[in-house]
Amino acid sequence: MTVNGTQAGVMEGAPHEVAALDAVSVRRYTTGQVILDDIDWTVRSGEHWALLGANGAGKTTLLKLIGALMHPTTGTVEVLGHRLGRVDMRELRAHIGLVSSAQKVPQDATAHTVVLTGHTGTVQPLWRKYDSEVRERAHALLAELEIKELAERPYGVCSGGQRARVLVARALMADPSLLLLDEPFNALDLPSREDLIDAMHRLALTRTELATITVTHHLEELSPAIGHVMLLKEGRVLTSGPVADVLTGVRMTECFGRPIEVSRHEGRWLARSGRR
Template identity: 80%
Template sequence: MRQHTQPHTRQPAGRVVVALAGAGVRRHTTDQLILDGIDWTVRSGEHWALLGANGAGKTTVLRLAGALMHPTTGTVEVLGHRLGRVDMRELRAHIGLVSSAQKVPLDATGHTVVLTGATGTVQPLWKKYDAAVRERAYELLAELEVKELADRPYGVCSGGQRARLLIARALMADPSLLLLDEPFNALDLPSREDLIDTMHRLATGRPELATVTVTHHLEELSPAIGHALLLRDGRVRAAGPVAEVLTDARMTSCFGRPIEVVRHEGRWLARSGRRSG
């Protein structure tokens, strides 16, 4: 029987936190190839954007990085531990995951939502939360600038408020890695800009934290994003510093149509150019 090791809780600055080597994923029911030969490395303190059209494999890459599934081929190491040789549940305790699809009780207050991040549960486990844990939840509400939501039911919060509550919840475990799966989904312009500001402050205030953000729109990237991974049909089209990856040519190759990219004061804008002929 294979022994599972216990994950480390902290990663030194610059250390590899995610490493995919030849990682592939095939859907067993249909034999469909979802990912093919993905090589990708994320280090502590780096902030990555994960981009590609629908069906490119973005969410699957995020699930591998979040220790939510195993690769069919190749290897995946997260926080220094290879998937398949570590207790996945223990490993996930050191990874923050934010997704608009997360199930949260609508009657739970903002403070309760954040508290559940300490136990990784949907419903609160009240006996597990001592005074220090409860106080930490209040501190995170303040850090994310939503302390006024402490007693407000989650169900009446706006999309932007919910996103920041979920980020605060993910930070309760003091993760080394924060994964965000389309956190800007369905947000209006002011809420989007508030969340971008939040992500920028978070990156500045937590220099060891690594983040990976899945998005469809370059306009949603904060100036803190320094790296990008482009996926198309389950394969890497480009990966590296944003200045080298988010170019007209590489975005055009990734999305299969002419794309023009502009950067202004650390923010990005992409639009579809005219087709020739």
């Protein structure tokens, strides 16, 4: 299966589509409820997107579509050059990195073992699949995320921020072109949050072909690498585009239904509720 842009004949370094949604809608079969309605969206290599919206806006469903975890009711979804419905979803998912605080991994497994499982896309390690080269790659990814000292520490005793970076390293084992982060900052304290933001910023600088999509509720969790934002409201795209055009008080107020003031300082964003 060819999913890498260079293998498909795209010149290395030239931005190319990694995900494209055209007139996509998702409805709940049992009730007919519209979860997503007429979504158009294109994500290109090297782009870093934030996906924002109130609870129930459709963010997680949209991420599941791009993560090849579900099909749309109507419209088309193409990921890494393959249209959902015409490709083996399991094989496609092997080339997409996913990080979620809800991911289940063995608590007693070492950080190195957890990263190794990213090679096979399994929860439990498949030891026969991990040769010396694969094991060394897992160590290199821990070093890249600046947590190499955690290699032999059980995942269950790592801090929340350390766990988040272990999961990022695990997601990178497949050398994905697309990395999806579903509320990766959930329940992190301030130092842990900043460590993860710094890690994501470094990845953006060193892995220039990698595209990322981050679902979050807080502008303070966006790294300076975020260049594009989509705002979802009640299953529809309210607006999307360059970060400076989208993250405005007017747009955020419209999205969340209450006065919001937005400010920016040294590449970082801050939102707070204004007075009514």
